[in-house]
Amino acid sequence: MGHNPRPALHHPTLETVLVTAVLHALSDETRLSIVRTLHAEPDGRACGTFPVNVAPSTLSHHFKVLREAGLIRQEDRGTQRWTMLRVREVDARFPGFLDAVIAATEVASVRF
Amino acid sequence: MGHNPRPALHHPTLETVLVTAVLHALSDETRLSIVRTLHAEPDGRACGTFPVNVAPSTLSHHFKVLREAGLIRQEDRGTQRWTMLRVREVDARFPGFLDAVIAATEVASVRF
DNA sequence: GCCTTCTTTCGAAATGTATCGAACAATACC
DNA sequence: GGTATTGTTCGATACATTTCGAAAGAAGGC
Incomplete structure (x- = not known):
């Protein structure tokens, strides 16, 4: 076998x-930070390389929430798991939404 | 005195x-429904007249969340409290965001 | 096979949230 | 003043969420 x-x-x-699932997924500071990082890197990146301040197990939980909200796609590459933002698909279903959220976080001197 | x-x-x-506070406020089905109702009625409406399925005390809680997220404005008119969507101000701070969320909920045969 | 690296799953704990009913406040009307 | 009408606050409850550490799984290199 x-x-x-x-x-x-x-x-x-x-x-x-x-x-509501998409809005909830983005309403967490850590997850919003992950989405911002991915938006700036269209090629994606490995799970463990995100600049966040939570334990690996917590990070894994956040990826699951984002994945189930349809916001990210993940695939295995060797020992690491690659993560990408589903920009095209999200924008097709929620036109203008993702850009508006990203833009809102990019205003100078504004905390999430 | x-x-x-x-x-x-x-x-x-x-x-x-x-x-994150704005996203969280909209991530609840009841609150999103309130915002949709208000978006369709620029003149606003009284608190007790929203078509929702929760108790008055619960509704009051949701209005507080929406108000503290900057999404609605409320003022007293006699015995009733009038509620309006802060469309202009929200759009100035989060350009395109509100329209994108409303549009996403208006797709035929889609539940929130 | 063994060991390292990367990530997830599994409790468990702390915190936050949605919900309701009962009681209370404020206004308007009689 | 008394009585409706309209909303809010309070306490309680049930549920969801965020967080961590410990343990486990899978791939790659020795």
Whole structure:
């Protein structure tokens, strides 16, 4: 019998995620910071390389919330898990929304 | 000595509210429904007339959250409290954000 | 095989949130 | 003054969320 590869990650279609789920996912300071970082790096980055101040297990929890809200896509590359923002798909379902949120956080001298 | 009028409601300047507070305020189904109703009625309406399925005390709690997030303005008119969406101010601080959220909820056959 | 690296899952604890009913305040009207 | 009408505050409860450390799983290199 074969080996047991990592379970496939679930990436919901944007049509099936609730508006409230997206808003809730972004209403946390740490998760919003993750989305900001990803927005500035279209190629994505590995999970462990985000500049956040939480434990790895907590970070993993936040990625799950973002993934289930349809905001990020993750794939395995060797031992690390790559994370990308689903810009196209989010913008197709919520036109202008992501840009407006990012822009709101980029005003000088404003804390999230 | 005089009577004791209702305490003045606090309406924070949009510059002082956190982005996460606005997102959190809108991430609740009942509150999002209130904002949708107000968006369709620029003149505002009285607190008790919103089509929601919660007790008056719960509704009062939701108005407080929306008010402290800078999303609504309330003023007393006789025995009732009038509520309006702060469209201009919200749009000045978060350009395009409110419209994007409202539009996202107006897609046919989509639940919040 | 063994060890390192990266990430997740599993409790567990602390905190926050939505909800209600009962009681209270303020205004308007009689 | 008395009585409705309208909303808020308070206490209590149930549930959700954020957080961590410890343990485990999977891939890669030795």
